[in-house]
Amino acid sequence: MTETQTRELARPPFWRDIRVLRIVGQVLAVLVVFLVGRWLFSNLIDNLNRVNISTSFDFLSGPTNFQIPFCGECWVIPFQSRFNPRSPVWEMTVVGIKNTFLAGFFGVILASVVGVIVGISRLSENWLVARLATLYVEIFRNIPPLVIIIFFGFAVFTFGPFPILAESWELKVPGTDDNFLMINNDRWGIPGVSQVGEALVFFIVLLVVLIVAILIWRWRTRVFEQIGEPHHRVLWFIGVVVVGLVVAYLVSGAPFAMSWPELTENRRNISGGFQMNWGFMALTVALGLYTASHIGEIIRGSILAVDHGQSEAANALALNAFQRYRFVVLPQSMRIAVPPTINQYLNLVKNTSLGTAVSYAEITALTKTSIGNGRPAVQSIIIMMAVYLSFSLIISLILNIINRRIQLVAR
Amino acid sequence: MTTAAPPVNQLTPLEWVRKNLFKNWWSGVLTILLIPLILVLGYRAFLFFFVNGQWEAVQRNLTLFMIGTFDREMEWRIYSQILLFVLAFGIGLGTNSAAVQDRAEDAGLPYERSSVLATVGRMWSLVVFLGILLWFASTDDVGGLLNPFLLIGAAVAVLLVGFQAFRFPRRLRSAGWLLTATFLVLGFQVVSGFDVGGWLPLGLTYGIAAYMVAPVGRFEAGWLRIVMRLVAAVAVVAVIRTIYALVDSPGIGWDEWSGLHLTLMVSAIAIVLAFPLGLLLALGRRSTLPAVRIMSTMYIEVIRGVPLITLLFMGQFILGFMLPAGTDLSAVSRAIAAMTLFTAAYVAEIVRGGLQALPRGQTEAGQALGLAPPTIMNRIVLPQALRAVIPAMVGQFISLFKDSSLLFIISIVEFLRVRSLVHTQPDFRAVSIAETLVFVAIGYWAFAFAMSRESQRLERRLRVTR
Known part of the structure; x- marks a missing residue:
């Protein structure tokens, strides 16, 4: 033109x-x-x-006015105060965030372990194993998580086969009087670590050790890339961290001690150890098993998605079954499986908001109680949504970083 | 084309066991470990279901689980609704099977029409659930559902009648779909009432249908045709509106629904309402206008970043304040609003996936033909993209159906909450907790499983035809 x-x-x-x-x-x-x-x-x-409802956030520093369930002496991490009804509302929020995190963290671990087992089992050559895994997936995937949570909360952990608190089952470490595991229908106790001294130095040293360990990881990787020497970077990393932990513990004057769970004198309470109340147990186990059914399907799909020619090529190179999986099939299937799996983690963390059905004191349950106690709803809900949004953002950030690392670089 | 069927290797039972259970030592150990475990678990399950379980709490409250606190005088509305929905389902099934057959004939491929039995067979989990209901109803001396056997019999008859829609001549195929939509709307309104405001869904359906089929061929000018189509549509809408105004019989609104009925209806309503919103958001996120794109993306990402329960809380505690003083929304309406806003974000992502999966060439071909952007969208892009996302939409509906159990937390009496009512009865206080829960779980499972099977089948079929 x-x-x-x-x-x-x-x-x-x-x-x-x-x-x-x-x-x-x-x-x-x-x-x-x-x-x-x-x-x-x-x-x-x-x-x-x-209707004269305040629109400011001043209520955050006012007293909470109710006791968080199972929080008679719980710490407001990282602040050195114990929660009580006179504690300000923002401390309640902190406890809620901590509990949401705990349930999400342990749920994710359980879901990953069970999910991987189920996913691999579905592809098993053993007919029985494959069928059992299919049954598991089809049952758990199609029932609402809330129903599963309530089932575990009421039909298993409280009204189930477990004894009342005063008659807890105790599993002792052989040869000692320390309880390795305590089980009753109110809470489970496992050994924990309790703080007995000033720990600031410990954490600083730990931070330094972690940085050093990461640097060593990268150094080993570089050595491997440059001269092909076996890197053993995982061993190096673990070794450095373990040595560092011991050093940090000694340098800071042993600020921690093992704490074992045991019944109190009046047999109405458990003291010491790491205690998991029935709401936490129900929420974590139920969400873990529910999400595992989804993760299992992802793992199965990702293994099936690896082209069959890859296995054949590995066979042609005379790799054995383990090598074939470890070095050929799994690295490729991981690339497919990781993004949807992390999405499932995100769903799990969001589903911890159902803890209110088993009176587990995570952020949603606490916000609900707090609104019921006359705190302004709008601000409380905004804070709650912000908490979940930041959880989501952090997880998607991790997803993006991992994704960038594992995806094929198009040449 | 004739191909011989692959040879079938008949294994003897012993060979089968050796191949599938004891292929190597590792597999053998697993088998030997698992068999006692399965036997013990199976025995325990058998005891629970048939011997020890105290199912009286479920049995005596069957009606409560199904329709909750719904007015018992008005039960006939629910029965009519079930029959109308089954009729719509049957017509839809028949029309769909005929439509698939049409396509196969056009392509010159052999095709065998699917039967009603095959569809029912695919939904065996629902049949099992119905069987459980019938079993409880028949052994209950208090009298659960009114004549449940009669209802099921009538439903089967209606389903078979509806399926005869496959006999419609080919040019009436759209009429089959229109009838399906009509009976769905009527089935909904037989409960919610045919009052003045209820003309909208049916009016819209028939208005659009009239616009599309209006006989305007003899008008020369294009604008005149459009005007005449509009006139036809408006006339049809006016007629429907008048009919509704004349009938004007109020029914029972969703504030008074409960039980499994509410669970099913709420999820259906929310997904229907969420679809247009989600479609708009998806188009917005793909838009070339930065302002529109940013706003849609923000909405989608924020909603997807928070759990549904926070939105339900917003609906319960804040939504009322955000409307002018004096507007009074019921708890169920606010919950539906929250679920709709929530689902729309997920629908948007699904639709976006469908849009992205469509090859660029389709749009470019439309542009090469000189079509206007809206026409390209309506006639080329959306029909293909939306067809491709049907399985994912079914999946989203399943998850919405499961999520509707969250209404439990905001004290709306849906399927799960009925349990709380049951356990306030003096006979069932703190007993049969596991039994009622298992019953509710089976109820949810039956529907979700049937739908997930259906969505997998749709997915396979789409992949084959592509």
């Missing part, structure tokens, strides 16, 4: 000019969203003012 012809083409009228339409469309969209939002917000403020 020549210069003159271009000039002769008149611009279309503005209502058909794509450049104008694009701007008009965006302005309209923003305007509509803004107006609806402003309408909702002004209604909110008007209504709250009318």
Whole structure:
């Protein structure tokens, strides 16, 4: 098209000019969203003012006015205070975040272990194993997590086969009087670590050790890449961390001691150790098993997705079965499995919000109780949503980092 | 084309056992360890289900589990609803099977029409659940569901009648779909009432249908055709509106539904409402307008980052404040609003997946033909993209169905919450906790399992036809 012809083409009228339409469309969209939002917000403020509900966040420093279940003496990590009904609301929030994290953390571990076992079992050559794994997946995947949580909470852990607290089953470490495991229908106890002295030095030394360990990991990797010497970086890393832990423990003057769970004198309580109340047990086990059924399917799909030619090629190279899986099939299937698995972790963490059904004091349950106790709902819910959003963001961040590392680099 | 069937290796039972249970020492050890475990677990399960389990709590409250506190005088509405839904299902099944057959004939491929029995067979989990219900109802002397056998018999008859839609001549295929939609709407409204405001869904359906089939061929000018189509559509809508205004019989709104009925209906309502919103959000996220794209992305990511329960809390504690003073939304309506807003974000991601999976060439071909962007979207992109996401949408519906159990936490009496009512009865206080829970779990499982099977089948079929 020549210069003159271009000039002769008149611009279309503005209502058909794509450049104008694009701007008009965006302005309209923003305007509509803004107006609806402003309408909702002004209604909110008007209504709250009318019924005299505060719109500030001052309530965070006021007293909580209720006792968190199973939190008679629980620590407000990382602050050295014990929670009680007079503690401010923000300390309650901290306890809630900690409990959400704990349930999510242990749930993720359980889900991963069970999920991998189930996923591999579904592909087993053994008919019985494969069928059992299929049965597991089809049962757990199709029942709402809330039903599973309530089932574990009430039908298993409280009204199930376990004894009452005063008659707890105790599993002792052989040769000593220390309880390795305590089981009753109220809470389970396992050995824990308790702090007996100033620990700041310990954590600082630990941080330094971790940094050193990471540096050594990278150094070993570089050595391997440059001269092909076996790197053994996992061994190196673990070794450095273990030695570092011991050093840190000694340098900081032994600030920790083992703590064993045991019944108190009046047999109404358990002292010491790491105690898991029935709500925590129900939530973690139920969510772990539920999510495991999803992870199992992911693992199975990812192994099936690796092209059969890869196994054949490995066979042609005379790799044995273990080598074939470890060096050929699994690295490729992991690349497929990791993103959806981390998504399942995200779902698990979000599902811990169901803990309120088994009175586990995670952030949702506490927010609900707190609103019931007259704290302003809008601010409480905003804080709760912000907490979940940051959990989600952190997990997606981890997902992105891992994804970038494991994905094939297109050349 | 004739191909011989692959040879079938008939294994003797002993060979089968050796191949599948004792292939190597490792497999053998597993088998030997697992068999006693399975026997013990099976024995315990058998004891629980048939000997020790105290199922009276379920048996005597069967109606409560099904329809909760729904007005017992109005039970006939539920029965009519079930029959109408089954009729719609049958017509849809028949029409679909005929439509598949049409396509196969066009392509010159052999095709055998699927039977009703095959579909019911695929949904065996639901049949099992119905069997359990019938078993409880028949052994209950208090009288659970009114004549449940009669109802099931009528439902089967209606299903078979509806399936006859496959006999419709080919040009009436769309009429089959229209009938399906009609009976779905009628089935919904037989409970919720045919009052003045209820004309909208049916009016929209028939209005769009009238717009599409209006006989406007003899008008020359394009604009005149559009006007005449609009006139036809408006006329049809007006007629439907008038009919509703004349009938004007209020029913029972969803505030008064409960039990399994509420669970099923709430999830269906939420997914239907969430679909258009999700479609808009997906298009918004794929839009080339930065402002629209950013707003859609923000909405989707924020909603996907928080659990459903926080949105339900928002619905319970905040939504009321966000509307002008005096508007009074019921708890169920607020919950439906929260579930809709939540699901829309997930639907958007599903639809976006479908849009992204569509090859660029499709859009470019449309552009090469000089079609306007909306036409390309309507006629080329969306039909293909939406067809590809059907299995994922079924999956989303399953997860919404499971998530509807969260209404338990905000004290709405859905299927799971009925248990709490049962355990407040003097006879069942703190007994039969496991039994009622297992019953509820089987109920959820039956529906979710049937739907997941169906979605897997759809997925396989789509992959084959592509």
